[in-house]
Amino acid sequence: MSRDQAHGDVFRIGFTVLDRQIVDRDGQYVGKTDDVEFSWEEGGPPTMTALLTDSAALGPRLTGPLGRLWRTMLNRLRPSEHEPVRIPVNDVEAFSPTTRLSTPVPEGSRTLENWLRRNFIGRIPGARR
Amino acid sequence: MKWVTAFTLGLLTAIGGCLDIGDLVANSIVGSRFGMSLAWVLPVGIIGLMLFTEMSARVTAVSGRATFDLVRERLGARAGLANLLASYFITLLVLSAQMGGIALAFELASGVHYLLWVPVAGVLVWIVLWRMPFEWMEKSYGLLGLALVVFGVALWRLSPDWSGLLASATTLAPPPDEDWSVWWYYAIALFGSAMTPYTVLFFSSSGVEEEWTAKDLGTARVNIFFGFSLGLLLALAIMACAAVFLMPAEVQVTDLDQVALPVVSALGRLGLVVVIVGFFAATFGAALESGLAAGYSVAQYLGWSWGESVSPSRTASFQTVLLLSLLVGVLFMLTGINPIKVTEYSLVLSAAALPLTYLPIFVVANDRGYLGDRVNSRFTNILGSVYLVLLVVVSVAALPLMVYTKAGQ
Numbered sequence: 001m002s003r004d005q006a007h008g009d010v011f012r013i014g015f016t017v018l019d020r021q022i023v024d025r026d027g028q029y030v031g032k033t034d035d036v037e038f039s040w041e042e043g044g045p046p047t048m049t050a051l052l053t054d055s056a057a058l059g060p061r062l063t064g065p066l067g068r069l070w071r072t073m074l075n076r077l078r079p080s081e082h083e084p085v086r087i088p089v090n091d092v093e094a095f096s097p098t099t100r101l102s103t104p105v106p107e108g109s110r111t112l113e114n115w116l117r118r119n120f121i122g123r124i125p126g127a128r129r
Numbered sequence: 130m131k132w133v134t135a136f137t138l139g140l141l142t143a144i145g146g147c148l149d150i151g152d153l154v155a156n157s158i159v160g161s162r163f164g165m166s167l168a169w170v171l172p173v174g175i176i177g178l179m180l181f182t183e184m185s186a187r188v189t190a191v192s193g194r195a196t197f198d199l200v201r202e203r204l205g206a207r208a209g210l211a212n213l214l215a216s217y218f219i220t221l222l223v224l225s226a227q228m229g230g231i232a233l234a235f236e237l238a239s240g241v242h243y244l245l246w247v248p249v250a251g252v253l254v255w256i257v258l259w260r261m262p263f264e265w266m267e268k269s270y271g272l273l274g275l276a277l278v279v280f281g282v283a284l285w286r287l288s289p290d291w292s293g294l295l296a297s298a299t300t301l302a303p304p305p306d307e308d309w310s311v312w313w314y315y316a317i318a319l320f321g322s323a324m325t326p327y328t329v330l331f332f333s334s335s336g337v338e339e340e341w342t343a344k345d346l347g348t349a350r351v352n353i354f355f356g357f358s359l360g361l362l363l364a365l366a367i368m369a370c371a372a373v374f375l376m377p378a379e380v381q382v383t384d385l386d387q388v389a390l391p392v393v394s395a396l397g398r399l400g401l402v403v404v405i406v407g408f409f410a411a412t413f414g415a416a417l418e419s420g421l422a423a424g425y426s427v428a429q430y431l432g433w434s435w436g437e438s439v440s441p442s443r444t445a446s447f448q449t450v451l452l453l454s455l456l457v458g459v460l461f462m463l464t465g466i467n468p469i470k471v472t473e474y475s476l477v478l479s480a481a482a483l484p485l486t487y488l489p490i491f492v493v494a495n496d497r498g499y500l501g502d503r504v505n506s507r508f509t510n511i512l513g514s515v516y517l518v519l520l521v522v523v524s525v526a527a528l529p530l531m532v533y534t535k536a537g538q
Contacts, residue, residue: 018205019201019205061207114445121448121449
């Protein structure tokens, strides 16, 4: 397990990475870290390679009836080939207290936000005050 | 001078945020049925509200994050989601009740049936949320809400038997014709009205929007203390008015008419005008706050950008949730369900859900990762723990008592 240099204690993914707010380099909200991606070579230890952000990525992490409901609902609401947004760990500047990226808002994130802005909220007079 | 303005404005906000349709209805009903025998619940509730609002103001000022924003981080995705769903549902019910309250205030002023006013109320609330900057919003309804001081004036003009009121307030038992279970049921409703969770959600999120820092903490504390104390006095005045005027006349509170009755009888037409302004300000302000609280909680759980002062086009999802919540509230009230009953149920359900809001605040306020050395003091923690036990007891007792007493009949 890797050590967090700043605090000298164990770096716990469940505590420091998952469910934290992600902001881009300008402080714009990207979303929450809904899940993480691990990769490993044959025989090597698994390492965290990416953060996944997308409300659908949250589904598999919720157990029980609440998780089932979440998954069914979101599967109905989106195109079937939809994949969660993947943010490589190298793009992360800091994990705590907020996960800050060194890049602008990653492509493909905030689909709902953009759709609603174009087709609904942006069309109401006064939306750009 | 600037400090003085900030102080008065904050004070107004605190008073405005402290009184809503729930307080108007609960205090009147309780006063008219039980005299002052449940008055003790109000200070207990308000002290709890002060305690936890201060914690959440501290979290916001030091970490720059709203309380609900941290709930998911600290409770995890699953417990956070369950919390979100319960809080959102209850806030929605409270929002509906406030819109019913606005409509009833309009009915009182115009004589036109309240159902016709419900959509008007919904549209007005939405326009204000859409167009008005934050500060303006708070100033206006805070200032207008002061009209409720008229209950104090009315109480004085009714020249009650003060020692009798005090004796009633120190009798910790229901009047002979009422049941203990009903007495306790209303104690819980009253507690729920004093500790309304959406106030804290709103307060901490607005702190983020106004970019509080640790420097603003002093002002925030003063505002919380004085504003909520004034709110407590007003709530007591409403209850006392009902106890002095409605109880002997055996008037049942089924509408805002009866809530206003003591004022009207003491101060006449002018009193009625002032009290309607007060009703409108209190319910309208609370509708704005609870609507925003509903939007904030969803946006903060899912990590969307949110904010009242940000251009709506940059917070499209948040604005959509606001709009949908208002729409659902309006439709719900348009079913013709009695707004006073909705208010009562919203209070008892709020009481049942109190730990959901206050436990996470308590946990975060003890986290050095966010607060450094500004974590809760030992005294705050002892008092906070006592309150958490109380909140759990209230929460467990609320629904069984509701069923057993048939919602206080």
